[in-house]
Amino acid sequence: MIQPRGTLAILKEPFMVRSILTLALTVSLLSPLAAENWPRFRGADGTGISDQRGIPTTWSDGNYAWNIELPGVGHAAPIIWGDDLFITSALNQGTTRLFICLDAKSGEEKWTRKIGMSISHKHNKSSWASSTPVTDGKTVYVAFADEEDYLVSAYDFDGNLQWRRNLGAFESQHGLGVSLMLHEDTLICPSDQKGPARIHALDKNTGATKWATVRTQRRTSYATPIVVPYRDGKSQLVCVSGMMGITSLDPDTGVMNWRSPNFPLRTVASPVYINGLLIASCGQGGRYGVRQIAVDAKGDIGDDGLAKVVWERKKVIPYVPTPIVYKGHLYEWSDEGIVACVDPKDGKDVWTKRIGGNYSGSPICIDGKIYCIAEDGKVEVVAASPEFKHYGTTDLGDPSHSTPAVANGRLYLRSYHRLTCLKAQD
Numbered sequence: 528m529i530q531p532r533g534t535l536a537i538l539k540e541p542f543m544v545r546s547i548l549t550l551a552l553t554v555s556l557l558s559p560l561a562a563e564n565w566p567r568f569r570g571a572d573g574t575g576i577s578d579q580r581g582i583p584t585t586w587s588d589g590n591y592a593w594n595i596e597l598p599g600v601g602h603a604a605p606i607i608w609g610d611d612l613f614i615t616s617a618l619n620q621g622t623t624r625l626f627i628c629l630d631a632k633s634g635e636e637k638w639t640r641k642i643g644m645s646i647s648h649k650h651n652k653s654s655w656a657s658s659t660p661v662t663d664g665k666t667v668y669v670a671f672a673d674e675e676d677y678l679v680s681a682y683d684f685d686g687n688l689q690w691r692r693n694l695g696a697f698e699s700q701h702g703l704g705v706s707l708m709l710h711e712d713t714l715i716c717p718s719d720q721k722g723p724a725r726i727h728a729l730d731k732n733t734g735a736t737k738w739a740t741v742r743t744q745r746r747t748s749y750a751t752p753i754v755v756p757y758r759d760g761k762s763q764l765v766c767v768s769g770m771m772g773i774t775s776l777d778p779d780t781g782v783m784n785w786r787s788p789n790f791p792l793r794t795v796a797s798p799v800y801i802n803g804l805l806i807a808s809c810g811q812g813g814r815y816g817v818r819q820i821a822v823d824a825k826g827d828i829g830d831d832g833l834a835k836v837v838w839e840r841k842k843v844i845p846y847v848p849t850p851i852v853y854k855g856h857l858y859e860w861s862d863e864g865i866v867a868c869v870d871p872k873d874g875k876d877v878w879t880k881r882i883g884g885n886y887s888g889s890p891i892c893i894d895g896k897i898y899c900i901a902e903d904g905k906v907e908v909v910a911a912s913p914e915f916k917h918y919g920t921t922d923l924g925d926p927s928h929s930t931p932a933v934a935n936g937r938l939y940l941r942s943y944h945r946l947t948c949l950k951a952q953d
Contacts, residue, residue, distance in 0.1 A: 565606055568604055568797075576852075608662050644676065719748035750795060769809060788831075794809050804821045843865050864886060886899060
């Protein structure tokens, strides 16, 4: 095992500590390299937006701060909190699942935990480690599944197991692809699967069930939920699935507030929120995105008892990649490499451009620039702007079905076999 470098000096004199903390806060507020953590799939709130400055739009192998080989294969994105980076992988047809903690600055291994599971089926575009972990800065939560078990584990930052729950069997064509998320003291564990389907809400400190909402199932959903504003200052947990469409749940009780019409096909991309609208899509392998709808986030109900559809799109729709919302526009990166800037008021295109390639990861937006990794490992960067601009292409040299992560002045790019770190420029 590689040992992490460096030591942490602890200052004990109170005045000195206060002075240094004040100076650090001032510098962080003024610096273009201000620190930020990336605690879940697509960042703190799942929007995939970062104001980090100085990340290059093109680079070469010599620009990496580090470039390491990962054991096994996985598609989950890394998450980062301070100097700790967490990532998953799998070996031996999924019989060995790996949960790995790295030093975010050096890439050196801090610890690895192994979980034994059964040989299980997966789709050829998926992996046995596709669910991105989540952390609150004290505990980190990770999920793995096979046909018999859906295991959710909580570890402290030293790798000590705090608790583990088995949520039962998980039946899916593709394997576990949805990611965990936190809302206050609740860990949300979606299980919109072909078998008995539920959304589980666990106490993040103990793993005890707070609530579990039964769902009507048809096909497994791979879409990670989001939390957005509701009515009267309350929040709502927004989930999507083929059978239940866009669904609003009370995050404290699991009670359904409203739902949209269902989707004809499978849901993979997560829902997004913009200007009071919730937008989600569906599709299927070989056909990709086929339908996208926008509904009022307050659940304006029609005569049929379902939320009214504000607009609908049937062209240039992402099936797997989750869209980006940035400065009043919706940016859609389709599986076939067509990027669109969309007016969210009516769902009409502002522009569409073919970038090329095929995509099974989601884009993120850094300082107004959208980064997305193609399946062949090429990173494409375009402007998140009503005026199209293509910044360039960089080849990772290894296939990827993952989503980038950015934190504390560094961009992290995961491919099948490697993880690279690119530092922001001053």
